[in-house]
Amino acid sequence: MRPFAFYAPSSLPEALTLLQQQGQGGRLLAGGTDLLVQMKERDLAPRYVVSLRNLPELRTISFDPSGGLTVGARVSMRAIELDPDIRAHYAALAEAAGVVGSIQVRNLATLGGNICNAAPSADTAPALIALAATAVIAGTDATRELPVEELFQGPGRTALQAGEILVAIKCAAPWPRSGSAYLRHTPRAELDIAVVGASAALRLDGETIADARIALGAVAPVPLRMPSVEAALKGQPATAATLAAAAEVAAGEVRPISDQRGSEKFRRTLSAVLTRRVLERALAAAQAGEA
Numbered sequence: 179m180r181p182f183a184f185y186a187p188s189s190l191p192e193a194l195t196l197l198q199q200q201g202q203g204g205r206l207l208a209g210g211t212d213l214l215v216q217m218k219e220r221d222l223a224p225r226y227v228v229s230l231r232n233l234p235e236l237r238t239i240s241f242d243p244s245g246g247l248t249v250g251a252r253v254s255m256r257a258i259e260l261d262p263d264i265r266a267h268y269a270a271l272a273e274a275a276g277v278v279g280s281i282q283v284r285n286l287a288t289l290g291g292n293i294c295n296a297a298p299s300a301d302t303a304p305a306l307i308a309l310a311a312t313a314v315i316a317g318t319d320a321t322r323e324l325p326v327e328e329l330f331q332g333p334g335r336t337a338l339q340a341g342e343i344l345v346a347i348k349c350a351a352p353w354p355r356s357g358s359a360y361l362r363h364t365p366r367a368e369l370d371i372a373v374v375g376a377s378a379a380l381r382l383d384g385e386t387i388a389d390a391r392i393a394l395g396a397v398a399p400v401p402l403r404m405p406s407v408e409a410a411l412k413g414q415p416a417t418a419a420t421l422a423a424a425a426e427v428a429a430g431e432v433r434p435i436s437d438q439r440g441s442e443k444f445r446r447t448l449s450a451v452l453t454r455r456v457l458e459r460a461l462a463a464a465q466a467g468e469a
């Protein structure tokens with residue numbers, strides 16, 4: 179690892195000013211489970227590193243039944259996985275956080291790091307897209323908000339501008355009779371990354387699917403929302419046949435590559451299978467929800 183300057187600011191304004199003063203060539207450090215590996219193994223050599231460890235505003239989870247959920251960018255996967263409000267109302271996010279790495283990794287790995295590292299296989303990305311989450315991004319002059327699905331621009335590339343910091347992820351208040359879920363396939367049970375990850379969020383009106391958001395990971399250069407699958411669900415009766423037919427649409431909408439983890443054909447087949455299973459779980463959760 180090559181030498182670098184290290185800074186540990188104690189507030190968000192201080193961190194933003196530091197980034198502005200130092201300019202190009204820096205990296206933010208959250209849990210370090212991606213960054214430090216890349217610095218050690220892939221010859222990533224930042225000129226300076228800014229730790230987010232001492233920024234309390236990035237460490238909080240807040241939930242209000244009418245206002246929704248805000249999760250700070252430096253909240254760990256383990257904290258998300260165990261949070262009772264997230265488990266109850268945003269199950270897809272709790273389930274996605276809960277499959278990342280091992281418990282040791284999840285104690286360090288943060289939500290912001292998972293998103294900003296922008297791996298196509300990042301587990302929380304499809305869940306956040308299905309949940310229609312918004313990214314809160316701070317710059318020196320202003321704070322802006324962006325739908326999470328617009329954040330991803332390619333492997334390792336996000337819409338964050340130089341000098342910006344992802345502060346938090348927001349999700350709207352949960353609807354009655356709604357449910358969400360995340361599932362992934364990995365060749366190994368633990369410490370493996372998704373060959374395909376799938377997330378669904380459904381809202382019911384009576385026995386009709388009133389709204390649906392579906393997103394898949396590891397099937398394209400960016401986590402992919404599935405508008406055709408959503409269209410095949412909206413306004414349809416909430417039956418197993420509807421879910422199965424919509425899931426088949428996923429196989430045609432993904433843009434997977436073949437690599438050592440799975441062929442393009444395997445990923446397409448898996449996309450349909452996981453989409454059906456995740457839809458079934460989301461539907462069961464919505465049906466169990468309050469009317």
Ligand SMILES: Cc1cc2nc3c(=O)[nH]c(=O)nc-3n(C[C@H](O)[C@H](O)[C@H](O)COP(=O)(O)OP(=O)(O)OC[C@H]3O[C@@H](n4cnc5c(N)ncnc54)[C@H](O)[C@@H]3O)c2cc1C
Pocket residue numbers: 205206207208209210211212213214215230251252277278279280283286287288289290291292293294295299300301302338342343344345369370371372
């Ligand atoms: C053994 C192992 C297993 C893993 N398993 C999985 C897995 O199953 N699923 C999965 O999705 N990932 C997995 N990962 C990858 C990694 O753990 C996650 O992506 C993790 O969430 C990254 O978070 P972090 O806090 O460690 O990020 P860091 O490594 O600190 O940062 C990652 C990148 O994001 C940037 N960044 C971090 N925070 C911010 C912010 N607030 N604003 C702007 N930029 C920011 C950093 O500059 C860096 O470029 C694994 C990693 C390891 C080492």
